[in-house]
Amino acid sequence: MGFYLAQFLTGLASASSLFLVASGLSIIFGVTRIVNFAHGSFFMLGAYLAYTFVQILPQGIFGFWGAILVASLAVGLIGVLIEMTLFRRIYRAPELFQLVATFGVVLVIQDLTLWLWGPEDQFGPRAPGLEGAVRIMGEPIPEYDILLIFFGPAVLLGIWLLFNKTRWGTLVRAATQDREMVGALGVNQSWLFTSVFFVGSFLAGLGGAIQLPREAANLLMDLNVIGEAFVVVVIGGMGSVPGAFLASVLIGELNAFGILIFPEITLVLAFLVMAVVLVVRPWGLLGRPDVVLRGSAGPAEGPLQPFTSTARLVLFGGLVLLLAAPLILGDFEIVLLTDVLIFILFAVSLHLIMGPGGMVSFGHAAYFGLGAYGAALAVKYLGVNMLGGMVLAPVAAGLGALVFGWFCVRLSGVYLAMLTLAAAQITWSVAFQWQDVTGGDDGILGVWPAEWVSGKAAYYYVTLTLVGCGLFFIRRLIFSPFGFSLRAGRDSPLRVEAIGINLKTQQWIGFVVAGLFAGLAGGLYVYSKGSVFPDELAISRSVDGLVMVLLGGIQSLIGPIVGAVSFIVLEDLVTRLDYWRIIFGSIILFIVIVAPEGLAGFARRFLPQKLAGRDLMGGGGA
Amino acid sequence: MLEIQGINAFYGQAQVLQDISFQVGAGEVVALLGRNGAGKSTTMKTLMGMVNSTAGDIRFQGTPIKALPTHRICQMGLGYVPEDRRIFSDLTVLENLEVGKQKPRDGAPVWEAEKLFELFPNLKERKNNAGGQMSGGEQQMLSIARTLMGNPRAILLDEPSEGIAPVIVEQMAKTIQALKKEGLAVLLSEQNLHFAKLVSDRAVIIEKGEVRYQGTIRELEEKPEIRDAYLAV
Numbered sequence: 040m041g042f043y044l045a046q047f048l049t050g051l052a053s054a055s056s057l058f059l060v061a062s063g064l065s066i067i068f069g070v071t072r073i074v075n076f077a078h079g080s081f082f083m084l085g086a087y088l089a090y091t092f093v094q095i096l097p098q099g100i101f102g103f104w105g106a107i108l109v110a111s112l113a114v115g116l117i118g119v120l121i122e123m124t125l126f127r128r129i130y131r132a133p134e135l136f137q138l139v140a141t142f143g144v145v146l147v148i149q150d151l152t153l154w155l156w157g158p159e160d161q162f163g164p165r166a167p168g169l170e171g172a173v174r175i176m177g178e179p180i181p182e183y184d185i186l187l188i189f190f191g192p193a194v195l196l197g198i199w200l201l202f203n204k205t206r207w208g209t210l211v212r213a214a215t216q217d218r219e220m221v222g223a224l225g226v227n228q229s230w231l232f233t234s235v236f237f238v239g240s241f242l243a244g245l246g247g248a249i250q251l252p253r254e255a256a257n258l259l260m261d262l263n264v265i266g267e268a269f270v271v272v273v274i275g276g277m278g279s280v281p282g283a284f285l286a287s288v289l290i291g292e293l294n295a296f297g298i299l300i301f302p303e304i305t306l307v308l309a310f311l312v313m314a315v316v317l318v319v320r321p322w323g324l325l326g327r328p329d330v331v332l333r334g335s336a337g338p339a340e341g342p343l344q345p346f347t348s349t350a351r352l353v354l355f356g357g358l359v360l361l362l363a364a365p366l367i368l369g370d371f372e373i374v375l376l377t378d379v380l381i382f383i384l385f386a387v388s389l390h391l392i393m394g395p396g397g398m399v400s401f402g403h404a405a406y407f408g409l410g411a412y413g414a415a416l417a418v419k420y421l422g423v424n425m426l427g428g429m430v431l432a433p434v435a436a437g438l439g440a441l442v443f444g445w446f447c448v449r450l451s452g453v454y455l456a457m458l459t460l461a462a463a464q465i466t467w468s469v470a471f472q473w474q475d476v477t478g479g480d481d482g483i484l485g486v487w488p489a490e491w492v493s494g495k496a497a498y499y500y501v502t503l504t505l506v507g508c509g510l511f512f513i514r515r516l517i518f519s520p521f522g523f524s525l526r527a528g529r530d531s532p533l534r535v536e537a538i539g540i541n542l543k544t545q546q547w548i549g550f551v552v553a554g555l556f557a558g559l560a561g562g563l564y565v566y567s568k569g570s571v572f573p574d575e576l577a578i579s580r581s582v583d584g585l586v587m588v589l590l591g592g593i594q595s596l597i598g599p600i601v602g603a604v605s606f607i608v609l610e611d612l613v614t615r616l617d618y619w620r621i622i623f624g625s626i627i628l629f630i631v632i633v634a635p636e637g638l639a640g641f642a643r644r645f646l647p648q649k650l651a652g653r654d655l656m657g658g659g660g661a
Numbered sequence: 662m663l664e665i666q667g668i669n670a671f672y673g674q675a676q677v678l679q680d681i682s683f684q685v686g687a688g689e690v691v692a693l694l695g696r697n698g699a700g701k702s703t704t705m706k707t708l709m710g711m712v713n714s715t716a717g718d719i720r721f722q723g724t725p726i727k728a729l730p731t732h733r734i735c736q737m738g739l740g741y742v743p744e745d746r747r748i749f750s751d752l753t754v755l756e757n758l759e760v761g762k763q764k765p766r767d768g769a770p771v772w773e774a775e776k777l778f779e780l781f782p783n784l785k786e787r788k789n790n791a792g793g794q795m796s797g798g799e800q801q802m803l804s805i806a807r808t809l810m811g812n813p814r815a816i817l818l819d820e821p822s823e824g825i826a827p828v829i830v831e832q833m834a835k836t837i838q839a840l841k842k843e844g845l846a847v848l849l850s851e852q853n854l855h856f857a858k859l860v861s862d863r864a865v866i867i868e869k870g871e872v873r874y875q876g877t878i879r880e881l882e883e884k885p886e887i888r889d890a891y892l893a894v
């Protein structure tokens with residue numbers, strides 16, 4: 040009995056830190072409608088800064104708590120700085136841009152942290168006066184945990200007072216409902232948003248700082264915590280602070296007890312609960328159903344246009360060049376070109392659901408990874424040949440998309456995006472934690488292509504053929520009646536339902552098709568590398584896809600192609616450098632701010648129409 | 662007080678206002694009349710800086726305000742009551758008023774919650790209720806009261822009589838007369854003459870985004886052909 044109580048209290052203590060992060064995220068989302076990936080980075084900075092300030096300030100109780108306070112305030116100011124220089128420019132941008140921009144910040148902060156504090160974990164001190172443990176029913180409970188258990192509710196009370204008993208809080212709650220009207224009543228929204236960012240970032244920093252005595256500051260904290268924080272915010276209801284508290288306790292306890300019952304799948308549990316909550320109560324436990332968000336579309340698309348004769352010519356020329364490439368280029372370039380082709384297929388499949396489908400997916404890596412793992416597992420356990428693996432890859436991904444898609448198409452906007460993220464995290468957790476089957480972190484090695492395609496050039500031709508067929512099929516699909524009804528459903532869902540089309544089914548089919556092709560890309564990938572690791576399913580792989588689509592611009596099919604090419608080439612150049620994340624992150628931020636319509640759109644603005652590829656893939660449409 | 666000179670407005674590619682010019686003098690009540698879709702709301706939003714105008718000039722008390730952000734325009738003493746009221750439904754009546762609150766302004770009447778409750782007795786009884794629980798008429802009053810909390814010198818009222826019960830419409834007319842007595846300039850938009858003529862000094866009629874007629878209410882009443890051509894019956 041005492042053991043279970045101890046476990047329960049540990050769960051509550053972890054819930055406190057999680058609640059601080061999640062409440063900050065929720066508050067920022069409530070007012071600015073930005074889903075801030077960088078919030079996890081603020082948490083990480085809180086821990087590192089607290090570590091540093093503890094060393095600078097005099098030892099003892101005041102030094103320790105002073106360091107935590109100063110670190111949190113510093114993180115609040117960093118949040119303000121980022122809000123004023125960056126986020127302020129993208130409040131009106133489509134979600135995709137905002138998301139990718141915040142991910143750019145994640146990359147930059149990761150490298151800055153690495154540069155400032157080095158790669159080693161930094162162990163903080165214990166809290167002075169709270170080093171010991173008390174025995175409750177015979178079980179030792181750290182005194183610091185007991186403090187944390189009270190800290191969470193105290194902060195909840197503080198936030199409640201701030202929001203309900205101050206003018207600032209009233210203005211923030213009003214702005215959560217109708218920002219424009221608050222402006223028309225004479226309130227400076229920029230100032231309000233900045234102050235909200237301060238409070239939100241401060242809370243994230245505080246969450247990280249108070250975690251220091253329990254967990255060494257490390258470079259993985261940012262993405263680890265953001266995944267959980269998203270889960271908490273979505274379960275609690277986006278924008279609801281009490282909801283975030285409830286959900287933090289739920290997740291804290293789930294982790295504390297889950298580890299006893301299913302040690303293999305603790306990571307999956309949180310995401311499973313989130314998926315269930317989203318399906319049963321799409322707006323979360325204490326959220327409100329009316330938090331609607333803009334779709335992904337951004338500027339309106341032009342009508343679909345078939346190829347013009349110039350476009351055919353360009354296309355034909357390109358194809359000839361691609362066919363001739365192995366004659367001209369060396370092995371190294373051919374491998375790179377193979378990668379480019381694979382990721383073109385990945386990006387185009389993502390574009391299918393995001394552009395024409397109008398569904399923002401934060402978790403497309405799931406299907407890429409399912410394809411890769413599907414093939415790799417079949418090779419490892421069934422000993423299938425390459426043909427079998429290549430068939431199983433899209434089948435595995437398609438089945439995954441069939442299951443996840445059924446849930447996802449029931450939602451829209453940010454909730455849909457969050458559920459796709461949850462789905463991807465579930466697959467990632469399985470690949471990462473189910474070591475006996477998937478090899479965990481060590482991945483699966485030795486997945487090589489058949490003899491006849493073992494040469495780089497031969498494999499390149501196989502890839503070119505499959506990717507070419509995939510693109511052809513997807514383009515045909517977009518122009519088919521199915522594609523039209525998908526687009527129509529995105530633009531006016533009610534009308535499409537009214538003429539008797541079952542929109543959900545259409546979207547579901549779109550989801551599965553996108554999954555199939557992402558899986559094919561994953562299959563091609565695993566045979567080209569010979570191995571697969573959980574990274575192929577991770578958040579950052581999903582964001583890669585989003586960056587590709589964003590780079591190229593979401594308005595046309597040429598967009599993801601341009602995007603994938605630039606992304607892979609850029610990545611290849613940049614990742615050879617130390618601190619490539621900071622460079623890559625800065626490039627992302629630069630593009631979001633300077634060329635928000637994507638590279639293809641940017642080119643269109645500055646180049647004559649013919650050159651800019653407007654004709655090439657059917658203008659605005661496909 | 663408010664001088665509008667040759668403004669236009671677009672939603673995307675579509676031009677909604679063209680070359681709109683008129684004035685509202687100090688302490689004057691001007692009715693902006695026109696059918697549904699004529700451009701009345703857009704005119705008001707343009708005055709508030711919520712919709713951009715690429716041409717012309719807007720002056721408030723002699724100061725150009727066209728390039729200013731919405732909150733700055735409001736802070737200069739131009740209040741705005743939108744047609745859909747846009748009450749903060751989660752906030753109580755008192756909290757809604759709090760959002761509108763600004764510092765007292767020289768030469769403009771000063772409002773406080775208590776004084777507003779005299780003008781709108783219904784609100785007093787419900788001051789701790791959530792805005793979302795109130796009837797349409799009450800929300801309209803709350804929306805006006807909320808804007809008055811900013812102690813404006815002039816106020817834009819977008820279709821205040823729309824969709825509310827006849828008794829309340831009467832009360833609304835009295836309210837506007839009371840505001841005029843306090844020295845506020847009022848620009849009021851309406852689709853028909855009935856309510857406007859109870860309270861206004863002058864009328865500006867717009868149709869398809871252009872001004873078609875300006876004159877006193879008295880003159881307009883003597884010209885049924887204009888009324889029939891441009892207004893709802």
Ligand SMILES: Nc1ncnc2c1ncn2[C@@H]1O[C@H](COP(=O)(O)OP(=O)(O)O)[C@@H](O)[C@H]1O
Binds near residue numbers: 677697700701702
């Ligand atoms: N947000 C908007 N986007 C596009 N068109 C709009 C928008 N708001 C109004 N319009 C169009 O502008 C015209 C004028 O509208 P509005 O100013 O609301 O007229 P009124 O208030 O006189 O009824 C109408 O044709 C309307 O359809």
Ligand SMILES: [Mg+2]
Binds near residue numbers: 701702703744820
């Ligand atoms: Mg109107």
